[in-house]
Amino acid sequence: MRITFVLPKVSLGGGIRVAAIYAGWLTRFGHQVVSVSPPAPLSIRDRLLGRRRPATHSHFDGSGLDHRVLDRARPVEDRDVPDADVVIATWWETAEWVARLAPAKGAKFYFVQHHEVFDWLPVARSAATYRLPMHKIVIAAWLKRVMASEYGDHDVSLVPNSVDHAQFFAPARGKRAHPTVGFLYSKAQFKGIDTSLRAIAKLRAQIPTLRVLSFGEQAPRPGELDDTIEFHLSPGQQMLRELYARCDVWMTASRSEGFNLPAMEAMACRTPVVSTRTGWPEEAIVDGVNGWCVAVDDDDALAQAAQRVLALGDADWRALSQRAFETVQHSSWEASARMFEQALIGQSAPTTRTGTA
Numbered sequence: 369m370r371i372t373f374v375l376p377k378v379s380l381g382g383g384i385r386v387a388a389i390y391a392g393w394l395t396r397f398g399h400q401v402v403s404v405s406p407p408a409p410l411s412i413r414d415r416l417l418g419r420r421r422p423a424t425h426s427h428f429d430g431s432g433l434d435h436r437v438l439d440r441a442r443p444v445e446d447r448d449v450p451d452a453d454v455v456i457a458t459w460w461e462t463a464e465w466v467a468r469l470a471p472a473k474g475a476k477f478y479f480v481q482h483h484e485v486f487d488w489l490p491v492a493r494s495a496a497t498y499r500l501p502m503h504k505i506v507i508a509a510w511l512k513r514v515m516a517s518e519y520g521d522h523d524v525s526l527v528p529n530s531v532d533h534a535q536f537f538a539p540a541r542g543k544r545a546h547p548t549v550g551f552l553y554s555k556a557q558f559k560g561i562d563t564s565l566r567a568i569a570k571l572r573a574q575i576p577t578l579r580v581l582s583f584g585e586q587a588p589r590p591g592e593l594d595d596t597i598e599f600h601l602s603p604g605q606q607m608l609r610e611l612y613a614r615c616d617v618w619m620t621a622s623r624s625e626g627f628n629l630p631a632m633e634a635m636a637c638r639t640p641v642v643s644t645r646t647g648w649p650e651e652a653i654v655d656g657v658n659g660w661c662v663a664v665d666d667d668d669a670l671a672q673a674a675q676r677v678l679a680l681g682d683a684d685w686r687a688l689s690q691r692a693f694e695t696v697q698h699s700s701w702e703a704s705a706r707m708f709e710q711a712l713i714g715q716s717a718p719t720t721r722t723g724t725a
Contacts, residue, residue, distance in 0.1 A: 369712065370452035372474060374444050374466050375405035376459045378426035378435070380585045380602060382629050383481045386507070386529060387458050388427040390479075393705030395433065403428065403435045404448055425602075449473045454712050456505075460484045463497035475716040476502040482626030483514050486558065503715040505708065507627045509651055525711035529627045529648070530699040535605055536636040538613035543685045546579050547678045550615035550639070552630045553584030553599065560621035560644065565593075566667035567621065571674055578678075581611055612637035616685065617677040622646045623664050632699070635659075635692040640685075642673040658691040 373391055378384050387403070395401045428435040438448060444465045449455060452474035457463035463478050484494045498504075498519045505525045506512050515521045549571065551564045572578050582593065583600040593599055600607060612618065618634035618641045625647025632648060634641055641659040643649035644666075653659040660673035680688060 369454055369716070370400045370450070370474070371402070371712065372449055372452045372455045373401070373403040373479075374449070374455060374457055374462045375403055376462055377408040377441070378405050378428055378437075379408075380425055380427060383458065383626075385427040386481060386629075387479070388431060388433065389701055390705055390708050391433050392431060393702060394709060397705070397709060399709075400452075401434065402450055402452070403433060404438070404444055405435070406438045406441045406444065408441070444469075446470050446473065454716055456712075457497075457502065460489070460494040460497045463500055463502065464493070466502065467497075467500045476500075477712065477715070478502040478504045480504050480506045480511055480515070480626075482624070483511060503711075505711050508648055510647070511626065525707075525715070527704055527707045527711060528699075529629055529632065530701045530704040531629070531632045531636045531696055532701055533636060533697075533699075536609055536612065536633045538609070538637040538639075540686065540690065541613070541638065542682045543616055543680075544579075544614070546577050547575050548579040548581060548615050549617050549619055549674055549678075550581040550611060550634070551619045551621070553582045553586070553588055553593070555586050555589070558622060558624045560623050560665070561592075563621035563623075563644070563665055563667045563670065564619055567619065567670035567674065570667065570671040571678075574671075574675060575678060581614060583608065583611055608633075609637055612639050615639045617642055617674050619670065619674055620644065620649065621667070621670055625649075632696050635696045638689045638693045640677050640688045640692045642670060642677065644670070652695055658688065658695045 371394055373387055375387060391401050391403050446469055449469060451472045454477060455466055455469060455474040456477045456479050457466040458479045466476050485491050504515055504521060505527050507529050509526060512524050512526050515524045554561060568580055580597045582597055583603050585602050587601055588599060600611060612634045618639045620628060620631050620643040622644055628647040628649055631641045631643055641649060641653060643653060643661050644664045645661045649661060653661045655661060662669035662673055
């Protein structure tokens with residue numbers, strides 16, 4: 369098939385990462401894959417430096433994929449998109465663009481990685497995109513339920529995210545000499561960094577020797593993380609794996625999550641997870657078996673759950689670590705990409721399937 373992904377401005381964010389992964393696998397499967405995106409808008413600094421394009425990085429960098437960036441920040445139009453069998457929106461705004469494309473651009477799909485009705489967005493417009501006549505591919509069971517309950521769409525393909533076990537792995541290990549907790553830093557309000565920091569403060573009151581690790585694609589605001597927290601800005605993939613594996617417990621306090629890949633990656637590195645009940649952790653974590661889930665915004669419960677993990681004896685922690693690993697052991701991006709491919713084939717018009725590889 370000839371497949372086009374229509375992207376928002378690209379970055380090192382998780383949603384762009386997943387789109388790049390699928391573009392890569394579909395290319396390996398023999399399909400002709402093109403990705404199209406507008407550039408990030410020029411900042412004042414970029415303009416002062418005379419740049420025509422902002423200095424940005426994304427998961428498409430060095431991938432060898434056919435990624436085409438528009439001349440300026442504007443909606444994607446027919447002239448920007450090759451004729452194809454399938455065209456895929458990847459964000460609420462791109463869904464508006466894809467809906468306006470000519471039929472020759474391909475059967476229209478909407479790859480839904482979150483329910484994008486946040487208060488900093490034009491909520492009515494973003495919600496309206498879920499009613500557009502495009503077949504949806506969602507990454508989590510809760511999103512499939514939302515598409516049915518709120519938008520009346522019961523014909524939705526579920527393709528769960530996965531983890532690359534060649535990238536995220538760790539040998540079996542025992543507890544660390546110093547209790548260590550890790551978390552993802554993000555400025556996005558729905559990621560719950562404030563809840564994480566309150567929970568960590570309470571955990572420190574119980575465990576003065578606690579070590580705290582964090583990483584993120586954005587630098588923290590001045591004074592937001594104290595100097596006892598070891599922070600890594602946009603770590604490389606090997607460092608990311610090492611950070612997960614240096615933790616006795618991984619903490620995630622999101623108020624809302626489309627999926628939560630870091631939780632899955634931490635488990636692949638044999639680190640038990642304590643999480644709020646959102647996204648994939650709500651579906652995958654069984655309390656006391658492979659981690660703990662608590663209510664959103666409940667920093668007391670989050671601290672208590674992390675304390676339970678850190679208080680385990682070495683043998684019991686090893687058993688919890690092993691069960692966390694087994695939770696994700698058989699996941700595979702290749703298998704997920706095959707599911708994604710089948711969703712495209714199954715929902716495309718019959719005339720578009722003649723070129724299937």
